Amino acid sequence: MTAVAAVLTAAPRKRREWVYFLCLGILAVAVAAAVLAPWIMPYDPDATSFDAIYLPPGPAHWLGTDQLGRDLLSRIISGARSTLLGSIVLLALATALGVLIGLTAAWYRGWVDTLLARITDVMFAFPGLLFVIMIIAVFDSGTVTAVIGMGLAYAPVIAKFTRAIALEELARPYVDSYRLQGAGGLELSARYVLPNMVPTLLGYLVVLFGDGLMSLATLNFLGFGSQPPSSDWGLMVEEGRAGVIQGILGPALVPGLTIAIVVVATNVVGVRLSDKLAVRR
Amino acid sequence: MVLSIRDLNLTVPMPDGPRQILRDVSLTVAAGETVGLVGESGSGKSTTARAVLRLVPSGAQTSGTVTVCGVEAGGVQEIRTRHAAMIFQDPRSSLNPVRRIGDSATERLVHVHGVSRAEAGRRLAELMAEAGLREPQRLMRKYPHQLSGGMLQRVVIAAALSTNPELLLADEATSALDVTTQAEVLALLRRLRRERDMAVLFITHDLLLAGAFCDRVYVMKDGSIVDEQPGRTVFVNPANPYTKALAEATPRLPERTKPAAGHPTGAAR
Numbered sequence: 001m002t003a004v005a006a007v008l009t010a011a012p013r014k015r016r017e018w019v020y021f022l023c024l025g026i027l028a029v030a031v032a033a034a035v036l037a038p039w040i041m042p043y044d045p046d047a048t049s050f051d052a053i054y055l056p057p058g059p060a061h062w063l064g065t066d067q068l069g070r071d072l073l074s075r076i077i078s079g080a081r082s083t084l085l086g087s088i089v090l091l092a093l094a095t096a097l098g099v100l101i102g103l104t105a106a107w108y109r110g111w112v113d114t115l116l117a118r119i120t121d122v123m124f125a126f127p128g129l130l131f132v133i134m135i136i137a138v139f140d141s142g143t144v145t146a147v148i149g150m151g152l153a154y155a156p157v158i159a160k161f162t163r164a165i166a167l168e169e170l171a172r173p174y175v176d177s178y179r180l181q182g183a184g185g186l187e188l189s190a191r192y193v194l195p196n197m198v199p200t201l202l203g204y205l206v207v208l209f210g211d212g213l214m215s216l217a218t219l220n221f222l223g224f225g226s227q228p229p230s231s232d233w234g235l236m237v238e239e240g241r242a243g244v245i246q247g248i249l250g251p252a253l254v255p256g257l258t259i260a261i262v263v264v265a266t267n268v269v270g271v272r273l274s275d276k277l278a279v280r281r
Numbered sequence: 282m283v284l285s286i287r288d289l290n291l292t293v294p295m296p297d298g299p300r301q302i303l304r305d306v307s308l309t310v311a312a313g314e315t316v317g318l319v320g321e322s323g324s325g326k327s328t329t330a331r332a333v334l335r336l337v338p339s340g341a342q343t344s345g346t347v348t349v350c351g352v353e354a355g356g357v358q359e360i361r362t363r364h365a366a367m368i369f370q371d372p373r374s375s376l377n378p379v380r381r382i383g384d385s386a387t388e389r390l391v392h393v394h395g396v397s398r399a400e401a402g403r404r405l406a407e408l409m410a411e412a413g414l415r416e417p418q419r420l421m422r423k424y425p426h427q428l429s430g431g432m433l434q435r436v437v438i439a440a441a442l443s444t445n446p447e448l449l450l451a452d453e454a455t456s457a458l459d460v461t462t463q464a465e466v467l468a469l470l471r472r473l474r475r476e477r478d479m480a481v482l483f484i485t486h487d488l489l490l491a492g493a494f495c496d497r498v499y500v501m502k503d504g505s506i507v508d509e510q511p512g513r514t515v516f517v518n519p520a521n522p523y524t525k526a527l528a529e530a531t532p533r534l535p536e537r538t539k540p541a542a543g544h545p546t547g548a549a550r
Contacts, residue, residue, distance in 0.1 A: 109339055173369035174377045174385070176336055180367070181393050195379045 020272045023265035030262050034080040043071035045078040045231050054248050066251040067242055076258055079231035083259075086147050086225075086232070087213040091205060093151030094158050094212075099201075101155065102162025103189040106170055113163075120156035128153035129218060136224045143232075146225035150215055154208065165200050169193050203274025210266030217259050233259050282348075283448050283480035284310040284333065284365075289345035291328060291504075293338050302328050304505045306345070310448065313478040315471075317491035317512065319527070320501035326484045329501070330450045333482075334367060350447050366441035370453035372433035376425045376440075383421025386440035394444060401443070408439035412469055431462035435469065442473065448480045456485065467494055488527045492516035500524050 033040065042062075049069035057064045063072040101120070105113040123131070132149035139145050169175070170193060178188050219225040220234030228235065233255040240252030291303040303325050310316045318326045331337065333347055346353060349364045369375050377385045387401035396404070402421065409417035412435040425433060434454065441449060451470065455463040471494070474481050485491050491498045491512065498515045500508035500523065508521035519525040 172374040173371060174375055176367070176369070177375065177385075177389070179336065180334060181389055192377055196377070 019268060023268040026261060026265040027269060030080055030084065030265075033077045034084045037077050037081050041074040041077050043074040045070060045074040046229050047071075054243060054250070056250065063254050064250045066236075066240065072251060072254050075231040075236060076233070076255060079233045079236060079255065082143065082226060082230060083213065083217065083233045086143060086216050087209055090147050090150045090154065090212045090216060091209055093148065094154035094208075095201075095205060097151070097155035098158025099162050099194070101159035102164075103166055103186060103194065105159070105163045106166035107185060107189050116159070120159050123153070123156040124160075128215065132215075132219060133222075133224055136219075141224045141227070143226045143230070146216060146219045150212060150219065153215075154212060157208070158205075161204055162197070162201065165197050166193065169196055199277035200274070203270055203277055206270030206273055207267055208270075210263040210270065213266070214259065214263050282309045283312050283314075283350055284308075284482060285346075285348045286329070286333070287346045289329065289332060289347060290343065291325075291332060291337065292342045294340050299342075302341075302504050303332070304503075306501075306504070306506055308499050308506065308509075310480040310482050312447065312480050313474065314497065315474060315481040315483055315495045315512075317495035317498035317515075318482060318484045318501060319486065319488050319491045319498055319515075321486060321527075324501040325504040326501050327452050330367065330452055330482055330484055333448075333450060334365060363444065364446055365448040365450060366444060366446040367450040367452060368434070368437050368441050368454045371457050372430055372437050373425060375437045376433065378425055380424075381421065382423055382425060382428070382436055386421070386436055387443070389440070390443055405439060405443055408442055409436060411473075412436075412439045413465070414439070429462075431458055431466065434458060434462075434466055438466070438469065438473070442477070445477075446479070448482070449474075450482050450484075452484045453486070454483075455490075456487070487531075488524070489516050489531050500527065 047070060049065070052061070052065050052069035053067060055061050055065040055069075061071050061073065063076065065071055066075070101116055105116040128150070131153050132146065135149040135152070136145050166189065170189070175188070175193060178184075178192055183192070216225065217232075217234030217237070220230075220232045221238045223235075223238065226232040226235050228239070236255035237252050237259075240250070240255065243249070243251045286306055286308050289303055289306040290301065292299045292301050294300075306325070306329055308316070308318070308329075318329065320326045328337075332343065333349065337343065352364065376382060383402055383405065387398070387405050390396040390401035390404065391398055406417040406421065409420065414420055414432060414435050420428065420432070420436070428436070438454075449470075454470070455466050458466060467490075470481065470483075473479065483491065483495055488498075488500075492515045493512070495512040498508075498510055498512050499506050500510075500515075500521065502523050508515075508519075508524045510520070510524070515524065516528050516531075519528045
């Protein structure tokens with residue numbers, strides 16, 4: 001059988017639906033944990049107990065305890081709040097800014113486009129993390145500074161993406177019809193063109209959400225973001241480091257794995273969402 | 282003259298220097314007349330039509346005069362919204378994909394002409410019925426992706442006619458449709474033109490179609506008009522060497538076609 005025939009007769013690639021639904025479930029659990037945190041936490045996440053330091057997972061503490069005897073499960077659940085909320089605010093800020101810049105560049109073209117492109121290029125050339133650390137050095141470390149700084153760092157990425165899909169959308173004849181009616185500029189772009197870009201944008205934003213969560217966790221791990229006794233996942237990994245040296249992996253591994261699982265899940269869902277929404281176009 | 286273009290030049294700045302897209306283009310379209318504008322891709326036929334509505338590329342420099350119903354293209358907005366309407370090649374992207382057909386097709390009446398929403402809807406429904414669409418009220422509640430290309434192009438034509446334009450610019454209006462639908466839409470355009478005494482500038486790359494559909498045909502090449510002939514003779518008896526070359530490049534079916542054995546069309550005989 002020739003190669004071509006083999007390709008033609010091969011069974012269609014099986015879509016791994018269950019992976020997608022599993023990841024969707026993981027995200028649902030994470031969001032539910034964040035929303036319901038005060039009611040489902042088995043212990044006070046900040047309550048220390050010196051009789052229960054570095055307990056392994058067991059019936060009393062499902063995920064064990066950390067160096068101060070705090071329940072890890074409770075801390076993961078309460079940490080879901082600040083971690084997810086931080087990523088959402090980061091993304092909302094970056095989206096508002098990025099979409100505005102992208103649409104402006106796409107509509108006006110010319111020197112406006114060139115200027116904005118140069119600014120975003122400079123931001124691209126500069127590592128996002130370094131940029132945020134600089135901002136934190138100028139202002140102060142803390143959750144709010146970290147989130148705003150990361151939002152600014154992500155804006156150029158979204159701006160580039162928005163500009164690209166806006167250019168494609170603006171070339172469509174229905175946009176000409178609006179132009180003929182006398183509409184133009186950001187009003188036309190935001191009111192009539194943006195709604196047509198939402199599906200494409202949305203899939204991309206879900207992928208970026210995982211990326212943002214990771215970056216924010218990194219900042220917290222480095223100690224530039226949330227400060228103790230916050231149970232932010234990135235900070236939890238940092239605090240668990242002390243145990244790793246003593247051979248106790250739990251306190252660092254549990255939040256680390258949680259971050260990894262949530263990020264992978266958002267990626268799978270985001271990519272899948274982009275594919276699904278792209279088919280509709 | 283409904284449309285009169287005189288010595289239109291258009292230059293677009295490019296990274297490697299300015300490029301002239303249109304060279305001394307002059308043409309006229311009278312009321313009730315259908316005029317074809319034929320040429321290969323990139324010959325400037327679309328740019329000419331778009332220049333009438335000032336839909337020129339950004340940074341373009343123009344010279345020459347364009348008048349529509351005696352109004353110089355300086356009074357742009359009036360031409361754009363009152364005297365002329367344009368229909369495009371792809372009906373699927375001619376209407377805003379996320380809005381209901383009834384909403385986007387009546388926008389011009391409502392926003393520019395100050396007609397009430399209900400009245401605009403009534404007028405559009407009437408025109409859609411005239412364009413051969415059944416149950417226009419029901420169709421107006423649908424989204425563009427729920428309709429076929431032929432139906433959408435009828436909606437677009439109805440929307441274009443809703444403001445009673447004296448001039449219709451049809452930019453490859455039937456090229457994206459299959460042959461049967463194309464014939465129907467052309468018949469519709471022909472009927473509407475006759476009933477309304479409308480001037481039509483019909484842009485196409487198909488010389489045979491232009492000859493059959495238009496009273497007069499202009500042939501464009503590299504931004505200039507190289508030939509002008511009555512529609513009757515343009516394909517049958519092309520005088521100009523370039524028109525002749527275009528005519529000869531048109532594929533023709535042999536005298537008799539023979540369906541392949543076992544092919545569905547063979548069984549239908």
